[in-house]
Amino acid sequence: MPRDYENQAPTAFQRRPHLTQDDNWIRAFLKEAKIGHIASAIDGQPFLNPTMFWLDEENHQIVFHSNVAGRVRSNIESNPRVSLEASEFGKFLPSNVALEFSLQFRSAVIFGTARVVTDPVEARRLMYSLISKYFPKLTAGKEYREITDKELRATSIYALKIESWSGKENWAERADQSDEWTPLDEKWFE
Numbered sequence: 001m002p003r004d005y006e007n008q009a010p011t012a013f014q015r016r017p018h019l020t021q022d023d024n025w026i027r028a029f030l031k032e033a034k035i036g037h038i039a040s041a042i043d044g045q046p047f048l049n050p051t052m053f054w055l056d057e058e059n060h061q062i063v064f065h066s067n068v069a070g071r072v073r074s075n076i077e078s079n080p081r082v083s084l085e086a087s088e089f090g091k092f093l094p095s096n097v098a099l100e101f102s103l104q105f106r107s108a109v110i111f112g113t114a115r116v117v118t119d120p121v122e123a124r125r126l127m128y129s130l131i132s133k134y135f136p137k138l139t140a141g142k143e144y145r146e147i148t149d150k151e152l153r154a155t156s157i158y159a160l161k162i163e164s165w166s167g168k169e170n171w172a173e174r175a176d177q178s179d180e181w182t183p184l185d186e187k188w189f190e
């Protein structure tokens with residue numbers, strides 16, 4: 001029977017508690033994770049958008065951007081409630097029973113409210129910080145041109161205020177195996 005989730009926080013009841021990670025782990029993971037998927041929704045239709053992002057630790061928010069005209073902007077303006085997922089994976093993990101096939105993974109899921117950053121000073125600061133995550137050695141005004149007013153008008157910079165988050169990691173060397181079936185040959189684990 002599915003659980004009754006009415007009036008429960010979106011991060012409640014993580015199904016495998018031993019894989020659940022704490023706030024420090026989530027923070028460290030989000031600082032390193034490269035790609036996030038922003039979920040927005042309008043008229044009951046969910047949308048996913050892959051994006052670069054930056055964890056602004058000081059303000060407990062996620063910064064990302066899109067073009068000025070587009071679904072992400074339009075959806076968020078109509079409904080600022082969003083979610084973001086980021087993950088990475090390692091080895092694929094075989095098993096001798098179907099439902100134990102797995103992979104090494106670590107991931108975080110965030111729930112919160114996004115706003116379009118309209119103050120140009122704040123927008124530039126956040127945009128430069130986002131760029132620095134991916135290109136820490138490049139500086140605005142040195143290797144690349146500073147953001148012009150026209151460029152700023154053509155983009156949307158968002159600040160996603162984090163309301164709740166969860167982290168999960170399964171980096172086991174092997175998936176569970178059953179002793180009620182012939183063991184897998186070692187070659188499958190190579």
Ligand SMILES: Cc1cc2nc3c(=O)[nH]c(=O)nc-3n(C[C@H](O)[C@H](O)[C@H](O)COP(=O)(O)OP(=O)(O)OC[C@H]3O[C@@H](n4cnc5c(N)ncnc54)[C@H](O)[C@@H]3O)c2cc1C
Pocket residue numbers: 035047049050051052053065066067069070071072073
């Ligand atoms: C790994 C990755 C990282 C990215 N990082 C950024 C980033 O940091 N900033 C940025 O502005 N863009 C980034 N993009 C592109 C981004 O996913 C969107 O295409 C872009 O932000 C425009 O979104 P939109 O909703 O305004 O597009 P719209 O063109 O308005 O979207 C309309 C429809 O087009 C389709 N669509 C839009 N984007 C995609 C897509 N990526 N793949 C397939 N279908 C799509 C969907 O059906 C969507 O509903 C990234 C893409 C990838 C794959």
